[in-house]
Amino acid sequence: MLPSKPQGFMTFTRETPPDLPVEERLKHYNEFSTSLPPEKIREQAYRCMNCGIPFCHSGCPLGNQIPDFNELVKDEDWQEALRVLHSTNNFPEFTGRVCPAPCETACVLGINEPAVTIEMLEKEIVERGWREGWIAAEPAAEKTGKRVAIIGSGPAGLAAAQQLARAGHAVVVYERSDEPGGLLTYGIPAFKLEKRVVFRRLEQMKAEGVEFRCNSEVGKNVPVSELEGYDAILAATGSTVGRTFAGMNVPGSELKGIHLAMEFLPQQTRRVLGKPVKEAEILATGKNVIVIGGGDTGSDCVGTSLRQGCKSLVNLELMPKPPVERDLDNPWPQWAFIHRTSSSHKEGGERRYSVLTKSFEDDGTGNVAALHTVNIEWSEPDDTGRRKMIEVPGTEQRIPAELVLLAMGFTQPETDTFVKDLGLELEKNRFGMGIKADQGYLTSRAKVFAAGDARRGQSLVVWAIQEGREAARSIDQYLMGHSYLSGRDSFGYDSLAKHTAAVS
Ligand SMILES: Cc1cc2nc3c(=O)[nH]c(=O)nc-3n(C[C@H](O)[C@H](O)[C@H](O)COP(=O)(O)OP(=O)(O)OC[C@H]3O[C@@H](n4cnc5c(N)ncnc54)[C@H](O)[C@@H]3O)c2cc1C
Ligand code: SF4
Numbered sequence: 001m002l003p004s005k006p007q008g009f010m011t012f013t014r015e016t017p018p019d020l021p022v023e024e025r026l027k028h029y030n031e032f033s034t035s036l037p038p039e040k041i042r043e044q045a046y047r048c049m050n051c052g053i054p055f056c057h058s059g060c061p062l063g064n065q066i067p068d069f070n071e072l073v074k075d076e077d078w079q080e081a082l083r084v085l086h087s088t089n090n091f092p093e094f095t096g097r098v099c100p101a102p103c104e105t106a107c108v109l110g111i112n113e114p115a116v117t118i119e120m121l122e123k124e125i126v127e128r129g130w131r132e133g134w135i136a137a138e139p140a141a142e143k144t145g146k147r148v149a150i151i152g153s154g155p156a157g158l159a160a161a162q163q164l165a166r167a168g169h170a171v172v173v174y175e176r177s178d179e180p181g182g183l184l185t186y187g188i189p190a191f192k193l194e195k196r197v198v199f200r201r202l203e204q205m206k207a208e209g210v211e212f213r214c215n216s217e218v219g220k221n222v223p224v225s226e227l228e229g230y231d232a233i234l235a236a237t238g239s240t241v242g243r244t245f246a247g248m249n250v251p252g253s254e255l256k257g258i259h260l261a262m263e264f265l266p267q268q269t270r271r272v273l274g275k276p277v278k279e280a281e282i283l284a285t286g287k288n289v290i291v292i293g294g295g296d297t298g299s300d301c302v303g304t305s306l307r308q309g310c311k312s313l314v315n316l317e318l319m320p321k322p323p324v325e326r327d328l329d330n331p332w333p334q335w336a337f338i339h340r341t342s343s344s345h346k347e348g349g350e351r352r353y354s355v356l357t358k359s360f361e362d363d364g365t366g367n368v369a370a371l372h373t374v375n376i377e378w379s380e381p382d383d384t385g386r387r388k389m390i391e392v393p394g395t396e397q398r399i400p401a402e403l404v405l406l407a408m409g410f411t412q413p414e415t416d417t418f419v420k421d422l423g424l425e426l427e428k429n430r431f432g433m434g435i436k437a438d439q440g441y442l443t444s445r446a447k448v449f450a451a452g453d454a455r456r457g458q459s460l461v462v463w464a465i466q467e468g469r470e471a472a473r474s475i476d477q478y479l480m481g482h483s484y485l486s487g488r489d490s491f492g493y494d495s496l497a498k499h500t501a502a503v504s
Contacts (some may be wrong), residue, residue: 008046008074012112012203015020018081022347026307029190029272030096032343039389041124045073045115047273049347051108055333056118059106061466062095066118073121082129085122087486091201091465093130094184097193099462106333119144130200137207140168144384148480149174149230151218151418154182155461157236158201158454159468160475161210163485167476171210172230176217178275182238184461189300191307192343212295219417227418232447232475235424235435236468237417239453243408245357254361257368261407263299268304284310289372291349292357293407296342299384302403313349314399320378321353336457354378356389358396360404371399408457420494422448441471442478449475 017034019025025032035045043097048070056066065084072081080174083094088378099119100210129135146169150157153175165171179185179264201244206212216222226232242260243254254262264282271277284305294317305313322339330337356376375395379388413419419426419435425444427436434457435450437443443450450469469485476483 004289008043009049009109009113011313012047014047014117014119015044015116016394019343022232024192026347028275029268029307031191031194033097035124035127041072042076042122042385043483044146045070045121047109048074049109055106055108056103056116059335060103061460061462062469064088064103064118064205064258065124067114069125070116070118073125076464077133078125078128078219082134084086085125088157089122089465090162090469091155092122093201094193094199095119095157095462095465098125098188098467100460102335102462105336108333110357111332111336118438133471137204138166139208140438141167143170144168144480146170146476147172147229147230148232148479149227150234150236152182152235152237152452153177153180153212154236154238154452155464156454156468157182157234158184158205158469159232159465160472161292162205162452163469163472165205165208165210167472167480167483167485168477169231169476173210173212173214174213174218174222176220178214179273180214181501182236186269187297187300188461189265189304190269190272190406191303192300211423217417219384219421223420224418230447231354231479232449234441234471235413235418235443235448235450235454236452236471237454237465239410239413239431239434239458240406241411241414241432242406242413244406250357252362252368255368257361257363257365257402257405257469258360258404261291261293261301261405264405265300265304268308269421277472282291282403284308284403284427286311286315288312289314289403289405290399290401291405291407293317293409294319294351294353295407296407296410298342298405298407299342301407302342302349303347305403306344307406310403312400314347314401315349315351317351317353317358318356318376319353356391356466363400363402368401368404370405371401373397373399410453413454414459423439424450429455429484438476441467442474447478 007165017036020032028489047065050067054067057063059101101119104115148169148171149166150161150173153173161171161173170413180202184198242262259282267277285308286471287310289305291298302315322337324339326336354376355373358374359372360368361370375392376389379389422445425436426433434455437450437455440449442448449471451467453459471487473483476485
């Protein structure tokens with residue numbers, strides 16, 4: 001029995017469910033997280049202080065109404081908690097698994113205690129919804145007669161498609177891969193996000209009237225002229241051009257055995273799905289592997305290589321090791337720039353920081369045999385705030401590697417497709433270039449909108465969902481003159497219900 005006073009944060013400590021042991025989970029590609037017993041989940045929800053000003057709202061890009069669903073879980077009204085959760089987030093089962101949870105670093109309890117386990121609660125609520133059969137198709141009561149084409153079926157395209165279909169528009173999603181889902185399907189490995197979880201949601205969307213056309217690359221095997229009959233178009237094609245050593249004067253970077261992460265990871269997902277691998281197989285089995293880049297993509301290469309049975313694994317990062325605690329110039333409730341250990345990093349391999357790649361060594365047959373590196377230090381910032389890399393003499397190293405995976409980020413969307421055909425302008429973002437769009441997600445071309453990584457640069461699933469939802473609202477407004485779809489700044493999770501009432 002939970003105490004009646006709102007003192008959960010003083011009564012219970014933060015608890016998350018244990019993951020399966022490393023030696024067990026490395027044998028397969030399934031998810032390895034477990035669940036707490038129901039009473040423990042309620043205790044965790046009860047830790048929420050239901051603050052007057054819940055900073056977690058602003059920490060979450062979707063504005064998830066976190067204290068509301070925590071309170072409902074505590075009171076065992078799971079179905080209402082699910083409704084509240086879905087009112088701002090179309091796909092809590094994705095964010096509940098792979099979101100880095102910026103909400104938790106903004107949790108008020110986190111100032112002097114471990115934060116509320118928001119992400120875990122999100123996953124528990126939505127999984128309960130699926131188990132109980134509460135999540136069903138919600139087709140629009142009335143059709144508007146408007147047609148929208150969405151290019152790209154990652155989380156941005158999917159969120160936009162679901163919102164627009166529920167607002168009554170006929171939505172067609174063009175996807176160049178053989179399965180929808182974007183990086184949810186072929187980027188993020190199955191051990192972090194099982195593909196049945198993605199396909200289950202796609203079935204709901206199909207039942208709501210969303211049409212998926214796979215193997216359809218707009219600007220290649222689907223000419224842009226096919227889009228002329230649509231009333232609006234959304235480009236949600238991701239930021240797919242991976243950063244390489246091209247132009248960086250790193251000898252040997254063209255050797256065989258050096259691959260982009262996104263050449264390697266999708267192959268393993270295809271194997272997991274029982275699909276043939278079309279290109280030459282890239283496997284870590286029995287090899288010394290180096291992963292260059294320490295972010296999510298690098299970490300996924302680590303987990304996949306370990307599961308494939310690599311001989312050794314080194315993960316290199318150019319930046320210095322982050323601090324264990326927040327720096328003074330990075331206070332709460334900002335995202336905390338601290339050292340994190342991903343589940344894959346817990347599984348094995350060695351992480352090295354402040355390491356610069358100097359050259360790749362040839363084994364004499366055109367294949368990579370080793371990497372030559374040097375440690376670096378960063379100078380104090382100059383007048384423009386820029387720090388310079390300084391090589392540390394005497395720290396040169398040779399690291400053997402028969403497979404090198406590049407996970408150094410993504411610079412921009414591909415432009416030799418519909419982007420060129422439609423003459424869409426690009427603009428600078430944090431990582432390189434993206435499709436230029438105004439605050440309403442409208443590009444430089446009439447009736448063409450852009451959202452997700454294609455616009456903002458490489459980012460997160462939660463931001464892609466947020467941009468997809470916001471772009472959908474803009475498109476709905478553009479088509480109808482108004483929109484009842486809820487958005488980040490409308491704070492109206494009842495808006496869609498009102499819309500349904502208005503049109504029925
Ligand atoms: C390996 C990896 C792991 C990641 N892990 C995480 C994580 O753990 N947590 C997290 O929050 N974020 C993670 N991210 C980032 C996250 O996946 C992305 O930010 C998010 O998927 C972007 O969504 P999107 O819809 O904008 O684009 P994408 O998911 O990239 O989808 C774009 C889709 O458009 C399709 N497409 C492209 N061009 C065309 C065309 N011309 N015609 C038709 N279709 C086209 C592509 O095939 C793709 O399916 C990861 C990214 C990578 C690469
Ligand atoms: S979507 Fe991410 S940031 Fe938002 S509540 Fe869920 S875990 Fe937190």
